[in-house]
Amino acid sequence: MDIINAxxxxxxxxxxxxxxxxxxxxxxxxxxxxKFPAVRECLPGANCGACGYAGCDGYASALVSGxxxxxxxxxxxxxxxxxxxxxxxxxxxxxVEEQVAFVCxxxxxxxxxxxxEYQGISSCAAAKPMYGGxxxxxxxxxxxxxCANVCPQDAICIFDGLARVDASKCIGCGICARTCPNxxxxxxxxVSNVVVRCSNKEKGAATRKECTSGCIGCRRCEKECxxxxxxxxxxxxxxxxxxxxxxxxxSEVCPVGCIEIRSFAAxxxxx
Numbered sequence: 001m002d003i004i005n006a007x008x009x010x011x012x013x014x015x016x017x018x019x020x021x022x023x024x025x026x027x028x029x030x031x032x033x034x035k036f037p038a039v040r041e042c043l044p045g046a047n048c049g050a051c052g053y054a055g056c057d058g059y060a061s062a063l064v065s066g067x068x069x070x071x072x073x074x075x076x077x078x079x080x081x082x083x084x085x086x087x088x089x090x091x092x093x094x095x096v097e098e099q100v101a102f103v104c105x106x107x108x109x110x111x112x113x114x115x116x117e118y119q120g121i122s123s124c125a126a127a128k129p130m131y132g133g134x135x136x137x138x139x140x141x142x143x144x145x146x147c148a149n150v151c152p153q154d155a156i157c158i159f160d161g162l163a164r165v166d167a168s169k170c171i172g173c174g175i176c177a178r179t180c181p182n183x184x185x186x187x188x189x190x191v192s193n194v195v196v197r198c199s200n201k202e203k204g205a206a207t208r209k210e211c212t213s214g215c216i217g218c219r220r221c222e223k224e225c226x227x228x229x230x231x232x233x234x235x236x237x238x239x240x241x242x243x244x245x246x247x248x249x250x251s252e253v254c255p256v257g258c259i260e261i262r263s264f265a266a267x268x269x270x271x
Contacts, residue, residue: 072097100192
């Protein structure tokens with residue numbers, strides 16, 4: 001009898017819980033815009049956050065909410081997703097500014113060296129608290145590949161002690177940039193052709209001791225640029241891509257060769 005009573009009690013409890021769940025589903029459910037499934041279907045599902053929202057669901061919710069969220073925020077989906085969203089929402093198409101990840105560091109094994117022997121977890125995040133990592137330059141690539149490990153497209157590899165991005169594979173999600181503890185990976189417009197391969201903000205003499213490819217803040221590029229697209233701030237050359245005319249004069253006068261002329265758009269098309 002004890003067993004039968006226990007079964008009856010458990011069965012009654014289960015029945016009550018089931019009824020409560022049914023009632024909760026009916027009276028407490030959150031209304032979903034009928035456009036949401038169609039809009040969510042247009043998005044790639046990468047949940048990378050490049051759009052500025054908490055994943056694809058968050059972006060889809062913002063799009064159907066009527067708060068005038070732009071349809072060109074999905075960088076990984078590029079123009080294809082923007083066109084699909086345009087059709088689903090019945091709004092005008094907006095071009096997506098494609099982006100690509102660029103490692104702002106030229107400190108490979110030929111340009112810099114280690115200041116210590118690191119024995120610990122093979123991770124950039126773990127190595128950074130240990131005196132800024134094993135490298136002589138604490139601003140440079142830590143070289144353990146945290147960025148490569150999180151890249152959904154396998155677009156990043158570690159070669160000669162330095163992270164390198166294959167622009168033809170990069171979808172511009174920005175996960176690598178957010179993962180890098182030294183913040184040396186920049187998301188730049190894919191149409192960019194002139195970049196600075198350095199993140200060191202120390203004075204020139206100190207930078208030179210740590211890396212032969214580092215920017216020494218000499219300002220020769222700044223003086224030579226005819227469009228005033230380059231400024232040296234905190235001992236580091238910075239390029240305003242909106243002003244840059246890609247004349248290449250900055251790269252020609254750079255004494256350390258840290259300003260690179262490179263066609264990311266051409267690399268992305270070479271698939």
